[in-house]
Amino acid sequence: MKNAYLLSGTLLHAAFVAGIVHPGLLHTDDDFNRIRGYVEDAAEPWLTGWNKLAARANSSYEPNAAETVCRGASWCVPQNYPDLYRDAAAAYANAIYWKVTGETANGDAAASILDAWSSTLTTVTGSSDKYLAAGLYGYQLANAAEILRDYDGWDGLTATVDMMQSVFLPLNSDFLVAHNGAVIDHYWANWDLCNLASLHAIGVLSDNQTAIDQSTDYFQNGAGMGALDNLIWTLFTEEGSGKALGQGQESGRDQGHSLLDFALAGVLAQQSYNQGLDLFALEDNRILAGAEYVFKYNTGHDVPYSTYTNSQGTMSVIGSSGRGAMRPIAELLYAHYSGVKGLNASWTREYRDLAVEDGGGAEGGGGDYGSTSGGYDQLGFGTVLFRLDE
Numbered sequence: 001m002k003n004a005y006l007l008s009g010t011l012l013h014a015a016f017v018a019g020i021v022h023p024g025l026l027h028t029d030d031d032f033n034r035i036r037g038y039v040e041d042a043a044e045p046w047l048t049g050w051n052k053l054a055a056r057a058n059s060s061y062e063p064n065a066a067e068t069v070c071r072g073a074s075w076c077v078p079q080n081y082p083d084l085y086r087d088a089a090a091a092y093a094n095a096i097y098w099k100v101t102g103e104t105a106n107g108d109a110a111a112s113i114l115d116a117w118s119s120t121l122t123t124v125t126g127s128s129d130k131y132l133a134a135g136l137y138g139y140q141l142a143n144a145a146e147i148l149r150d151y152d153g154w155d156g157l158t159a160t161v162d163m164m165q166s167v168f169l170p171l172n173s174d175f176l177v178a179h180n181g182a183v184i185d186h187y188w189a190n191w192d193l194c195n196l197a198s199l200h201a202i203g204v205l206s207d208n209q210t211a212i213d214q215s216t217d218y219f220q221n222g223a224g225m226g227a228l229d230n231l232i233w234t235l236f237t238e239e240g241s242g243k244a245l246g247q248g249q250e251s252g253r254d255q256g257h258s259l260l261d262f263a264l265a266g267v268l269a270q271q272s273y274n275q276g277l278d279l280f281a282l283e284d285n286r287i288l289a290g291a292e293y294v295f296k297y298n299t300g301h302d303v304p305y306s307t308y309t310n311s312q313g314t315m316s317v318i319g320s321s322g323r324g325a326m327r328p329i330a331e332l333l334y335a336h337y338s339g340v341k342g343l344n345a346s347w348t349r350e351y352r353d354l355a356v357e358d359g360g361g362a363e364g365g366g367g368d369y370g371s372t373s374g375g376y377d378q379l380g381f382g383t384v385l386f387r388l389d390e
Helices: 029-040 046-056 081-101 104-118 130-148 157-181 189-205 209-221 255-273 279-297 330-340 346-358
Strands: 068-071 123-126 232-237 244-248 308-310 313-315
Touching: 029 046, 029 081, 046 081, 068 081, 068 130, 081 104, 081 130, 104 130, 104 157, 123 130, 123 157, 130 157, 130 189, 157 189, 157 209, 189 209, 189 255, 209 255, 209 279, 232 279, 244 255, 244 279, 255 279, 255 330, 279 330, 279 346, 330 346
Parallel strands: 068 123
Antiparallel strands: 232 244, 308 313
16 A cells, blocks of 8 residues: 555654644744854855845845736736746745844845735636646745744735635645646646645645645655656666666656756655655655756766656657756755765765856855746755755
8 A cells, every 4th residue: 555654764753743833844943043053154155055045135126916927828918927936036035034134124025025915916827837836936935924924024924824825725736636637647747746835835834734734645645747656657776876766757858847846846845844744755765766866867977767658648768958957956955865864865966066066156046047937946045045064
């Protein structure tokens, strides 16, 4: 039975902590204390990472809230979803800056962004891409609000929770249940994963254990392509190291989406870990096997490949399009698997180091990787936010 492993190993690293931890999505109070110490000590590379985040934490930022957000070129003239992802990134950066420094101007800026959207937004719509918008920007807004929730200068938490529960959560849940009426393998893994991350994040933000459980149960036992055994659908043993390499569901498609899958899996696993449930450890660290595979290929090394077939077609060779692109995603995964668990994550480290070099000494975040949605799909700034002493 698929859930037979649920009580094994280190899955329950806190034995189902009583209650929901706040703040407890991508970051906890312990994390912020660690970050604050590095910044105050001007320690590198954390200081470089902090300076990159500080450059995006604009306390004069003006939000661009709308009643309706539309994503899907055939449905929207024009599409306005970039306003939402830019605002979500700004809210996150300002919330972190306030949390670390106590600067009320940045707390006020984050609050004004969240308040603008919670008082205005009623609908996320468009083509099937509306589910991507609900998933990607849902988890990002929820993370910003979770950081800001104990700011004395903000009285908008209830309104933000109401927006997340009424606008984003229904789309997240509906996609995971019905998949827009399509056959189960029509949508690629990233569609499930962003909606899982959002559903979980909204659950934590709103103290909704049912939403949290729906997300984590689906990741472990669901039928869609974002469930763990479909996301990483076959394993190989690497010669020399003997470690597992896991071929991702989108490996035969392209590398941009393959990397995105592990950005989002990392988000869900980190959020869950901070609530006491260790998805990182599932099935002998299966997420690590998938991360090592995608990062090995994207640092210029060959990997084994098995032909993959779904309702989109048959992919007989690995998809090389987008190979070597840099995303700010490996710091989180390396910090957990190497820093916390002490496991071999050598290809994750190699990709991390390339991304850090590409970023001038640290991972960047929203706005540092281009203006299109792909540059904002992950919140980033992992060097300052996730890196541990090595």
